Amino acid sequence: MSAPTGDADLPDIVVILADDLGHADLSCYGATAFSTPALDALAARGLRFTDAHAASAVCTPSRYALLTGRHPWRSPLRSAVLGGTDGALIAEDVPTLAGTLRERGYLTAAIGKWHLGLDWQLRDGTRRRIAPEAGFRPSMEADGWDVDFTEPFENGPLERGFDHFVGISGSLDMPPYCILSGDRAETVPTEEKTPRVTSQRPGPAAPGWVDADVDPRFAREAVDWLRRTTPVGPQDPPRFLYLATAAPHRPCLPPEEHRGRSGIGPRADAILMIDDIVDRVEAALENSSRPCLVVFASDNGAPTCYPEDGALEDHLPNGALRGQKADVYDGGHRVPLIVSGDGLPARVDERLVSLLDLFPSLLAHVEAIAEAQRAPRRPGERAVLDLDGAADLLRPSSGPSRVVGATAFDGSLVLMREKETACFSTGSGGFSEPVGVPTRTDGEEGQFYDRAADPRQSTDLWEAAGARRREMVAQFIDETGYGDLP
Numbered sequence: 004m005s006a007p008t009g010d011a012d013l014p015d016i017v018v019i020l021a022d023d024l025g026h027a028d029l030s031c032y033g034a035t036a037f038s039t040p041a042l043d044a045l046a047a048r049g050l051r052f053t054d055a056h057a058a059s060a061v062c063t064p065s066r067y068a069l070l071t072g073r074h075p076w077r078s079p080l081r082s083a084v085l086g087g088t089d090g091a092l093i094a095e096d097v098p099t100l101a102g103t104l105r106e107r108g109y110l111t112a113a114i115g116k117w118h119l120g121l122d123w124q125l126r127d128g129t130r131r132r133i134a135p136e137a138g139f140r141p142s143m144e145a146d147g148w149d150v151d152f153t154e155p156f157e158n159g160p161l162e163r164g165f166d167h168f169v170g171i172s173g174s175l176d177m178p179p180y181c182i183l184s185g186d187r188a189e190t191v192p193t194e195e196k197t198p199r200v201t202s203q204r205p206g207p208a209a210p211g212w213v214d215a216d217v218d219p220r221f222a223r224e225a226v227d228w229l230r231r232t233t234p235v236g237p238q239d240p241p242r243f244l245y246l247a248t249a250a251p252h253r254p255c256l257p258p259e260e261h262r263g264r265s266g267i268g269p270r271a272d273a274i275l276m277i278d279d280i281v282d283r284v285e286a287a288l289e290n291s292s293r294p295c296l297v298v299f300a301s302d303n304g305a306p307t308c309y310p311e312d313g314a315l316e317d318h319l320p321n322g323a324l325r326g327q328k329a330d331v332y333d334g335g336h337r338v339p340l341i342v343s344g345d346g347l348p349a350r351v352d353e354r355l356v357s358l359l360d361l362f363p364s365l366l367a368h369v370e371a372i373a374e375a376q377r378a379p380r381r382p383g384e385r386a387v388l389d390l391d392g393a394a395d396l397l398r399p400s401s402g403p404s405r406v407v408g409a410t411a412f413d414g415s416l417v418l419m420r421e422k423e424t425a426c427f428s429t430g431s432g433g434f435s436e437p438v439g440v441p442t443r444t445d446g447e448e449g450q451f452y453d454r455a456a457d458p459r460q461s462t463d464l465w466e467a468a469g470a471r472r473r474e475m476v477a478q479f480i481d482e483t484g485y486g487d488l489p
Contacts, residue, residue, distance in 0.1 A: 010373050011237035014294040014345040017244045021277055022252035025305030026337045027322030036318040037265045041282035049343025054355045057303045059410045060335030063118050065302040070099050072362030072390035079135035081488050082414035086142040087173030088150050090133040091120040091158035100362045102164025104243045112167040112228050113160040115221045115247035124154035146206040147178040155186040169224045175249045178206020200254040214256045217249050222280045229287040241293050248277055255312050268313025294345040301338040304328045308434055325460040329412035329433025331426040332460050336409040357407045359392030367394040406479045415441040418475045422455035425472040443487045444476045
């Protein structure tokens with residue numbers, strides 16, 4: 004493929020998504036037990052957002068939202084996350100960021116953790132698919148032995164906008180334990196996974212599988228792809244790379260070169276590995292003839308309930324925020340977000356934003372550059388995308404207060420407006436006790452916090468804030484059509 008005529012200034016775009024990295028897991032966000040120099044430098048050159056939120060407090064729905072620009076509750080997955088052998092979650096008729104950029108002349112690659120499902124061929128001759136009308140429930144604990152891994156899967160990254168894919172199907176604690184390349188297993192997993200570390204589930208593994216080799220492999224693949232597709236002139240297309248690390252999601256098993264570097268545990272070691280990966284990816288972009296735009300974020304907050312990952316008295320992954328991964332509270336979905344390059348100013352941005360904003364903002368950025376260099380397209384040449392985020396992530400904006408939504412592990416809805424948060428749950432909705440249950444947006448139970456006066460979300464103002472939360476609900480429903488799930 005080649006870039007459309009006149010689009011010589013379209014930027015290379017790299018989105019690096021860490022797994023379970025907390026809001027305070029980088030030194031540029033307050034970590035003091037170790038430093039992340041590559042990411043600190045990236046933040047110093049660009050936008051560092053202090054109030055950015057994933058669309059979900061767990062990974063599958065968060066990744067769905069990032070790549071589709073749609074709230075996770077628009078998918079068939081209403082709560083929890085997919086298992087490693089669940090079917091494909093993104094429907095064929097749902098546009099993706101990769102597919103939309105590819106239509107505009109980009110080469111696209113997904114490298115790393117997918118966790119959005121694949122339509123696997125099963126040993127009984129059928130194919131696993133998600134049937135939304137049947138009331139889909141994920142199989143998080145499936146062992147995967149019913150899958151015929153000698154056959155290609157369908158509706159994976161190659162059918163969702165990516166030209167190139169190397170990765171794993173789920174998390175490092177889910178079978179199958181094998182690298183996927185294109186539309187199939189690179190090496191067929193034929194052995195039972197052993198040893199299994201911490202939370203790893205039983206299931207098939209490729210012969211010779213080593214957990215600690217996974218992220219280094221992703222780093223090599225990303226650097227190799229960037230180098231072999233390097234644009235050297237206007238005839239060469241821009242690139243979009245989506246690099247999703249497996250770390251620091253547990254089990255935290257960094258390779259030997261990083262083991263013990265932090266001095267405070269394997270999870271912090273894994274974060275230092277990610278910092279090095281960012282440095283290597285940036286170096287691979289240096290010879291491109293195009294400007295570059297680099298985005299770094301996390302899919303959700305950090306878990307803090309696993310002492311084997313590192314002592315919390317040494318480092319608080321979510322800082323002073325309440326809650327952890329999976330929760331309705333800020334610790335569940337407030338994430339680091341850095342956007343740097345292609346003429347962006349260097350500043351700290353305190354606006355309330357969502358990772359849902361990434362798709363429309365990157366698309367608006369690309370379209371603005373393209374339209375400035377050529378005659379506008381004829382009306383109707385491309386369909387207008389129906390996206391849930393705002394397209395102003397890369398430029399200062401002011402206007403009516405936004406209502407930003409997120410969901411917890413159990414599907415509980417969180418609504419945020421400026422520094423106010425309404426949680427439609429009687430508890431955390433995730434991993435913190437008490438978990439509670441989801442509540443309706445028109446019901447009488449829930450939680451309300453003023454994050455400006457109470458950043459730790461310790462004082463529940465639900466009763467006193469009745470009018471304000473009803474306004475937030477009405478605005479959110481008006482903007483999105485949200486309906487309480489059964």
